[in-house]
Amino acid sequence: MSWSEKSSPCSRSAERTPGSAARRARLTARRLALVHPERSELEFRNPFQLLVAVVLSAQSTDRMANRLARVLLMRYPEPAALAAADPTEVERMIRPIGFFRTKSRSLIAATRMLMDRYGGKVPKTMEDLLRLPGVGRKTANAILGVGFGVPAMTTDRHLIRVALRLQLISDANPESVETHLHRLLPRGQWTPFSIRMTLHGRYVCLARRPLCDRCVLNDFCPSSTTADWPMVKRRELARLLTHTPIGAAVSP
Numbered sequence: 579m580s581w582s583e584k585s586s587p588c589s590r591s592a593e594r595t596p597g598s599a600a601r602r603a604r605l606t607a608r609r610l611a612l613v614h615p616e617r618s619e620l621e622f623r624n625p626f627q628l629l630v631a632v633v634l635s636a637q638s639t640d641r642m643a644n645r646l647a648r649v650l651l652m653r654y655p656e657p658a659a660l661a662a663a664d665p666t667e668v669e670r671m672i673r674p675i676g677f678f679r680t681k682s683r684s685l686i687a688a689t690r691m692l693m694d695r696y697g698g699k700v701p702k703t704m705e706d707l708l709r710l711p712g713v714g715r716k717t718a719n720a721i722l723g724v725g726f727g728v729p730a731m732t733t734d735r736h737l738i739r740v741a742l743r744l745q746l747i748s749d750a751n752p753e754s755v756e757t758h759l760h761r762l763l764p765r766g767q768w769t770p771f772s773i774r775m776t777l778h779g780r781y782v783c784l785a786r787r788p789l790c791d792r793c794v795l796n797d798f799c800p801s802s803t804t805a806d807w808p809m810v811k812r813r814e815l816a817r818l819l820t821h822t823p824i825g826a827a828v829s830p
């Protein structure tokens with residue numbers, strides 16, 4: 579059972595948390611905008627590079643995905659080159675990352691489809707992206723939102739964990755999370771909100787031990803471990819943190 583599924587010190591007081599899920603979602607979007615950039619940590623210069631990085635990042639870290647994407651893209655800088663690659667060579671190059679065989683097959687098959695069906699370009703619609711081998715909704719949303727500027731809610735494990743703790747959602751199914759969060763926030767906020775929720779989950783609302791005493795959401799989060807603090811102190815913390823760069827705020 580994950581931390582978020584257990585009864586947290588404050589989950590008993592969730593019903594005392596003011597406001598609806600929609601209000602908490604809007605407040606979360608506003609607060610996170612003060613401390614996290616609207617920028618994915620994946621490195622890319624064009625949609626093809628982003629596709630490679632997103633596929634590599636599945637079940638791994640962005641740092642590892644960036645490192646191996648750089649190596650791979652140096653050898654295969656264009657979709658045509660990767661589509662014609664020897665799978666065993668691609669496997670060898672991305673071997674340090676989890677599921678390297680599957681990812682190698684997916685990358686080659688996806689770029690072959692780009693060449694055969696889309697003129698060597700990454701398509702710009704969810705429907706077309708989902709046709710590419712190895713591309714699911716999460717990957718497609720990341721490409722649409724970050725690569726093409728189309729409003730998209732990328733529901734990765736970090737976002738889902740934080741949204742559960744904030745009681746913005748009640749189940750962890752990525753598709754229903756996406757639909758539910760779409761209803762809570764205006765379309766224009768989907769991409770920045772999902773990027774920042776991921777960063778917040780990665781650096782503050784950690785899976786095993788969330789850093790609630792360094793969290794800008796602690797004064798209204800139903801799962802905050804600072805629930806026994808006086809509200810005036812929780813609000814003061816949020817106020818102080820929103821004037822502090824997140825790097826400094828989370829450093830020991």
Ligand code: SF4
Pocket residue numbers: 740743744782783784788789790791793794795796797799800801802803
């Ligand atoms: S207060 Fe912040 S760190 Fe703590 S559970 Fe809530 S969102 Fe996560």
